[in-house]
Amino acid sequence: MTYDVVVIGLGGMGSAAAYRLAQRGKRVLGLEKFTPAHARGSSHGGSRITRQAYFEDPAYVPLLLRAHEMWDQIECDSGERIFHRVGGLIVGGQDSGAITGSRASVEQFGLTHELLDASQLRRRFPALRPADDEIGLYEPGAGFVVPETSVWGHLALAARAGAELRFEEPVTHWEAGKVTTTRGAYEAGHVVVCPGPWAPELLGGLRIPFEIERQVQFYFDPHDDFRDHPIYIWDRADGTNFYGFPEHDGAVKVAFHHGGEICTPETIDRTVHAHEVEAIVRATRSPMPGLAGTFRRATTCMYTNTADRHFVIARENDVTVACGFSGHGFKFVPVVGEILADLVIDGATRHPIGLFDPARLRGGE
Template identity: 75%
Template sequence: MTYDVIVIGLGGMGGATAYRLAQRGKRVPGLERFTPVHALGSSHGGSRITRQACFEDLAHVPLLLRAHEMWDQTERDSGERIFHRVGGIIVGGADSAAITGSRASAERWGLEHELLDAREIRHRFPALHPAADEIALYEEGVGLVVPENAVRAHLALAERAGAELHFEEQVTRWETGRVTTARATYEAEHVVVCPGAWAPELPGDLGIPFEVERAVQFYFTPGEDLRDHPVYLWDRTDGTNFYGFPEVDGAMKVAFHHGGQLCTPQTVDRTVHAHEVEAMSNATRAPMPAVAGTFQRAVTCLCTNTPDLHFVIARHPEHEGVTVACGFSGHGFKFVPVVGEILADLVTDGATRHPIALSDPARLRGGA
């Protein structure tokens, strides 16, 4: 079976890529080892924060501005509700990485934002109990995206545009121009690999020591009504940085920002233990006491990190005709639609207008 482009992996990034390629008239088979919209990788959990003031690096801001446009368009085209503009607040010391980075990116790109001192934080958002020397950056036009709805929408749009999507069909081998599964062999001029937590298994040497991190998403019954609360991220001096979401269906989701156990998709512990719940409750008790209510449930997720926590989006240096997108390091889902557009650009045009120099794997190979 011969096609134009084969897409391996149909989670957030792969689904968006299959759609954008099919939309451009490419004959695209998409291959996924699991069922559609599964909960075994990195595209589940009911909510993901989307921001514009990006403390990770201000170079990401143009991509986020484009992603916000594309989330709106994807909603209109698919009929799925994906983007909820509930506002977003980042709290920390004035010299914390989250505050200084967010402020720099907001000022560099002219983003609408407010800086709040501790008194203003407590007045505007009574559920937050900052220390006297903590401040916040607030963005009104940001919020959360629902990852399952996003994946479902892109898969439906991909099929509507003509892509052939194959589920529960694990790839056993791929090389330039050819992909083999247990069911068939597919041939194409180009292959796009969106491996998620399976990135360490990529053949060929990208020269990047990916680490897969077990992340736990906790759901509590809050001690007060927090349905209208913004998304939040707290950069704490003791290193127990956490983030969370407004109350949805009687549950408030909160999680630590990194610091999870290293694992593989095969060895990850899917059981969430009592001491982990206690650690999450302890971390939120003083700054957000309303969160530390009755524990409901928890789910695990996989984050695939690069050493500098920036992405890899590039042509594979050892495989002509192969493009990879991986290593999204726990902050990639908000970029999903624009990553799909970038990968479609790289395949069809050999380049993209979007700024992706920060995602070049050469940066981690000594510029090789």
């Protein structure tokens, strides 16, 4: 069969791309090797931080401004609650990368925020015990999105717009114009590849050394009250950096950001060990003593890292790719879907994506 576009991978980015392409009148086939909104890759775990005070690079902020608009629209169109605006805190030393980078973004774009010293943090958020030389940047418009609900919502909208979605159908080979799976072969005017941690397997031709990193998400019954707490990212001087969420679905979630074991989707250890639980308890005991109360559960996921931790989004002839989101991509899901549709249909996008050119990772060729 022949389609205008075949989308490989229907996780966060692929589901959004399938929807935006179908919405704009393209005949779309979406292919996913697992079931919808599965827990085998990177789009699961119940929550993902979204914020606009972006310490990674101010160049991301225009995309985040658009993404926040689009989350509201996706909620309205799908009827699903996805975005929880609970506020967000970046905590660290005044010269820490998270604080200085966040301040650069909010100042460049005039984002609403507050700077709080350690005593103000303790009064405002009693669960926090910052050191005297630590400060916080509070962003009232930050919060978290629910990845599984996002995927389900985008898939439902894609199907409503006419996309054909096939699950448990792994891709065995693809090239410009043709995609082969375990069930058949499909002709495609354009191929969009959103492979998540399967990027090394499906995108070897990019000649980019992606690194797949195992991460663990921990869930606790806390001793303190986290029901109305903001999301937080804590950039600690001793390097034990972690992030977390308010109570959601009966538990609080906390995790380290990076520092996990290097793996592949086939070799990842999906068992969470006692020493890993002990490590997150130790890391949070001093700054948030009431957080890690009774351990409830843990789950693994994977980051697909590039060398500079920036994304890869590009079109080359009749193939467009989106990958290498390096553990901070899910908040961009709706705008990445829009960008991919732009690249497929128009060959360009109004959104600033120069930072994501794969040529930078191949020596600028």
